[in-house]
Amino acid sequence: MGEEAKRAGWSNQVEFILTLIGYAVGLGNVWRFPYLAYKNGGGAFLIPYFVSLALIGVPLFFLELSFGQFASLGPIKIWIVNPAFKGLGFAMTIVSALIALYYNVVIAWCLYYLFASMTSYLPWQDCDNEWNTCSCADATTNFSSPDPWNGRRPDCLADLASIKNGSKNTPSSEYFTRKVLGVTDSWTDPGGLKWDVTLCNLLAWIIVFLVLSKGIKSLGKVVYFTATFPYVLLTVLLVRGLTLEGSHEGVMYYLTPNWERLSDASVWSDAAVQIFYSLSACSGGLIAMASYNKFNNNVLRDSLVVPLINCLTSFYAGFVIFSVLGFMANYKHDTMEHVAKGGPGLTFIVYPEALAQMPVAPLWAILFFFMMATLGFSSQFSITETVITGVMDEFPGFFSSRVKRILFRAGVCAVAFILGLPMTCRGGEYTLNLMDTFVGGFPLLFVGLFEIIAIIYVYGFFRFKRDIELMLGSNIVISAFFLYFGATWLLISPVALLAVIIFKAIQTKPATDGSYVYPEGGQALGWLIVLAPLIWIPVIFFFEAFRNGLGKLLKKINSPEENWGPALSENKTGRYSDEYKERMKQRTGNNGYTISNPEEQSTSEKYARLQATFVTSNQANIPNGKEEHTVDMENGTKQNGTAQVKDGTGETGTSGQFQNPAFVKDDDK
Numbered sequence: 001m002g003e004e005a006k007r008a009g010w011s012n013q014v015e016f017i018l019t020l021i022g023y024a025v026g027l028g029n030v031w032r033f034p035y036l037a038y039k040n041g042g043g044a045f046l047i048p049y050f051v052s053l054a055l056i057g058v059p060l061f062f063l064e065l066s067f068g069q070f071a072s073l074g075p076i077k078i079w080i081v082n083p084a085f086k087g088l089g090f091a092m093t094i095v096s097a098l099i100a101l102y103y104n105v106v107i108a109w110c111l112y113y114l115f116a117s118m119t120s121y122l123p124w125q126d127c128d129n130e131w132n133t134c135s136c137a138d139a140t141t142n143f144s145s146p147d148p149w150n151g152r153r154p155d156c157l158a159d160l161a162s163i164k165n166g167s168k169n170t171p172s173s174e175y176f177t178r179k180v181l182g183v184t185d186s187w188t189d190p191g192g193l194k195w196d197v198t199l200c201n202l203l204a205w206i207i208v209f210l211v212l213s214k215g216i217k218s219l220g221k222v223v224y225f226t227a228t229f230p231y232v233l234l235t236v237l238l239v240r241g242l243t244l245e246g247s248h249e250g251v252m253y254y255l256t257p258n259w260e261r262l263s264d265a266s267v268w269s270d271a272a273v274q275i276f277y278s279l280s281a282c283s284g285g286l287i288a289m290a291s292y293n294k295f296n297n298n299v300l301r302d303s304l305v306v307p308l309i310n311c312l313t314s315f316y317a318g319f320v321i322f323s324v325l326g327f328m329a330n331y332k333h334d335t336m337e338h339v340a341k342g343g344p345g346l347t348f349i350v351y352p353e354a355l356a357q358m359p360v361a362p363l364w365a366i367l368f369f370f371m372m373a374t375l376g377f378s379s380q381f382s383i384t385e386t387v388i389t390g391v392m393d394e395f396p397g398f399f400s401s402r403v404k405r406i407l408f409r410a411g412v413c414a415v416a417f418i419l420g421l422p423m424t425c426r427g428g429e430y431t432l433n434l435m436d437t438f439v440g441g442f443p444l445l446f447v448g449l450f451e452i453i454a455i456i457y458v459y460g461f462f463r464f465k466r467d468i469e470l471m472l473g474s475n476i477v478i479s480a481f482f483l484y485f486g487a488t489w490l491l492i493s494p495v496a497l498l499a500v501i502i503f504k505a506i507q508t509k510p511a512t513d514g515s516y517v518y519p520e521g522g523q524a525l526g527w528l529i530v531l532a533p534l535i536w537i538p539v540i541f542f543f544e545a546f547r548n549g550l551g552k553l554l555k556k557i558n559s560p561e562e563n564w565g566p567a568l569s570e571n572k573t574g575r576y577s578d579e580y581k582e583r584m585k586q587r588t589g590n591n592g593y594t595i596s597n598p599e600e601q602s603t604s605e606k607y608a609r610l611q612a613t614f615v616t617s618n619q620a621n622i623p624n625g626k627e628e629h630t631v632d633m634e635n636g637t638k639q640n641g642t643a644q645v646k647d648g649t650g651e652t653g654t655s656g657q658f659q660n661p662a663f664v665k666d667d668d669k
Contacts, residue, residue: 007072007567008215009292015220017302019289022227022378024279024310027106030375031346033278033314034321036270038254038340041261046315048262048271053311056496057275059488060448061286062303063455068290069299070467072567074393075284075386078291080561084553085454087540088447092284093390094533095443099283100383101416102435104208105423107376108200109348110369112180115200117365124175125356131179137168172353180348184427187434187513187522191426198424202417204377209413211381212388213406216292219381226378231313233371234320240364241323250326253336254318265503272500277440278314279307282447285382288389295571296471321346328354347372388412433513434522438529441504446534449497456489458558470566470574 010016037045071078076089116123123129127136177183184191211222241247261267276282290299322340328350329339341350355365388409392399399405423432455464511518511526518526545553565576 007292008217009294010216010220013293013297013302015216015223016289016293016297017306018223018227019216019219019382020286020302020306021309022223023285023289023382024306024379025227025230025313025375026280026379027103027347027372027376028274028277029310029314030317030321030372031343033274034254034318035340035343035346036274037318038322038336040264040267040270041258042253043255044257044259044262045267045271048268049274050311052268052272052275052496053307055488055492056272056448057279057281058303058307059485059493060281060451061279061307062300062485063452063489064281064286065290065299065303066464066468066471067455068287069293069295069297070471070566071564072291072293072295073287074291074389074391075287076390077393078287080564081459082454082557082560084541084544084557085450085458085537086544087537088450088454089284089390090536090540091443091447091533092282092287093387094536095283095439095447096285096383096386096390097416098435098439098529098532100380100387101420102423102432102439103376103380103383104204104416105197105201105420105428105432106344107204107373107380108197108424109180109344110373110376111200111204112197113348113352114366114369114373117362117369119362122352122356122361122365123179124172124352125361127171127174129171129175129179132171132174133169133178135169136171136174138171170349170353172349172356175352176348181429182426183429186516187427187430187518189427190422190431193421193425194428197428198421201420201424204380205413205417207377208380208384209410211377212385212409212413215388215405215409216289216385219385222381223378226374226381230371230375230378233367233374234313234317237364237368237371238316238320238323240358241320241327244323244327244358246326246328246330247323248326250322250324250329250336251319253326253340254322266507269500269503269507272496273441273445273504276444276448278310280379280382282444282451283383283386284390285386288386289382291389291393295566295568298472300472321351324351324354328357331357384412384416430513430516430518430522434511434518434526435529437511438526442501442530443533445497445501445504446537449494449501450537452489452494452497459560460558461486461490466574470571470576 010019037043037049040048067078068075071081073080074089075092076086079086079089126138180194180197182191182194211218242251280286293299325336325339328334329336331354332339339350340346351368352365355361355368358364391412392405392408399408422428423435510523566572
């Protein structure tokens with residue numbers, strides 16, 4: 001138990017809560033939620049969003065935080081609770097690793113824009129740059145004149161007729177696609193490395209390593225800034241946005257409800273998936289972060305506060321975005337439908353275009369991209385720490401020295417940088433979009449569904465409830481469990497998850513990147529990305545079945561390993577105490593016996609075992625003499641008599657006499 005006792009912990013609970021806020025509140029709150037709200041009915045989208053939060057988000061958030069805090073173990077090692085489901089731990093860790101790879105590249109883009117904004121004139125303000133094409137049209141371009149470029153682009157005059165009739169590109173669009181990304185025509189043409197983006201990605205990984213070099217001790221100090229300062233910048237940008245002409249129309253467009261959209265199942269599916277993505281559930285991070293908590297931390301409070309802050313932040317960010325989009329629509333004399341975009345296009349094309357039209361444009365651009373980089377880092381720190389914690393908890397002896405831990409953290413960041421190189425190539429945006437499309441969907445949904453099955457149904461709702469009572473006390477748990485968490489964990493959440501999975505499967509279409517449809521190779525890679533984490537769930541299950549025998553595995557599937565329980569001896573009370581385990585060793589050890597006789601159990605005690613003094617009639621497989629044993633009675637009744645006994649391997653053992661049998665409540669169920 002020495003290794004568990006030396007496990008690091010948060011200096012205080014403020015660090016833990018700020019880390020969770022930073023982990024949950026990320027880039028998606030700014031570029032994904034506002035667009036989803038606009039696309040799915042404006043203010044009406046808040047109904048399925050908060051319903052999904054209550055029925056899926058908060059229950060899973062609380063489940064994972066409680067799970068990690070109780071055992072003080074990472075997302076892989078924690079499955080000593082049930083080795084047959086250890087594949088879930090691998091799936092969570094792999095999902096986090098995949099997200100970390102492409103998420104860091106997006107942060108690199110933010111850093112690129114941040115550095116590019118440190119000038120007196122933003123490089124995406126006009127079309128007079130070497131990367132611009134003849135289709136570029138800025139605010140001064142008038143294609144109805146004989147020379148729209150006023151002598152600046154004589155090379156384009158020969159094709160003026162075709163340019164007039166073709167599509168026009170904004171300076172910010174060409175800056176992102178041609179200057180920053182240097183994007184190729186297709187996924188099959190990766191192009192060479194974009195060294196400027198690659199160096200920004202390297203810088204981002206160096207920052208991640210420096211922050212995580214001492215684990216949560218250093219992370220816990222950094223989050224005081226990264227989890228709070230973005231709110232200051234959001235507020236500054238909101239105030240600036242609301243002073244712009246047309247901002248009111250943008251905000252009204254964001255909020256005006258379209259109630260008819262609520263009858264569309266895709267709206268509810270989008271809300272559920274966004275809750276998963278936004279809360280960072282089912283990717284192991286919540287388990288990992290909670291594993292560093294004190295055993296008696298009020299995790300129920302944290303599970304209510306953090307998701308609510310996260311969702312309100314998304315809603316708040318919508319005002320920041322749509323106030324500026326309203327200004328942009330007014331400035332261009334265009335409609336909101338043409339201006340509003342989601343995803344990277346919003347952050348790196350539409351919003352920068354609006355910033356370029358403001359007075360003192362570089363200042364606002366610096367503030368915006370510094371905010372985006374900070375939001376990205378606050379999530380990336382926890383995502384990467386999840387992977388590190390998952391591996392280090394599996395090999396605590398190897399990572400016992402501080403030097404090894406630091407070297408391993410450096411190695412993780414270095415390997416991640418190398419694996420991310422394909423996404424910093426000229427065609428890398430196609431791969432990044434492919435990963436973002438496939439990682440955040442089916443893997444998270446399936447992990448969430450199987451996690452509920454493994455913990456609530458296999459390990460057992462009542463057993464898990466008593467574990468939480470051990471941490472929080474019965475008064476807190478009893479008031480909340482049976483009415484809310486009981487209903488959601490046992491029925492509503494798994495049914496809702498299954499419904500979303502089925503709906504997404506029915507609605508699945510070929511992956512696209514804007515108007516570009518990925519070829520068969522790209523589609524295949526996308527589904528391999530889905531399988532990469534999920535395949536471990538059946539692989540580990542069948543490995544355990546092969547190693548132990550399927551019959552024996554199924555028989556003990558809800559029996560945790562002997563070392564399952566609180567990490568510190570001071571918290572090992574009740575059925576986790578050494579005294580209790582010694583008393584129950586006859587049931588779980590080599591000479592143990594298990595009771596499974598529901599037909600003969602007392603109806604007044606749902607979980608009862610028949611306990612009696614067993615007097616052996618021979619010496620086979622069981623201790624000799626008159627001792628109290630708990631046994632599996634094939635023909636046992638509450639009367640004195642003869643019964644067959646099964647030993648710990650499940651084979652028929654010895655017949656003998658039971659004296660003074662009585663039903664006893666089984667606290668181990």
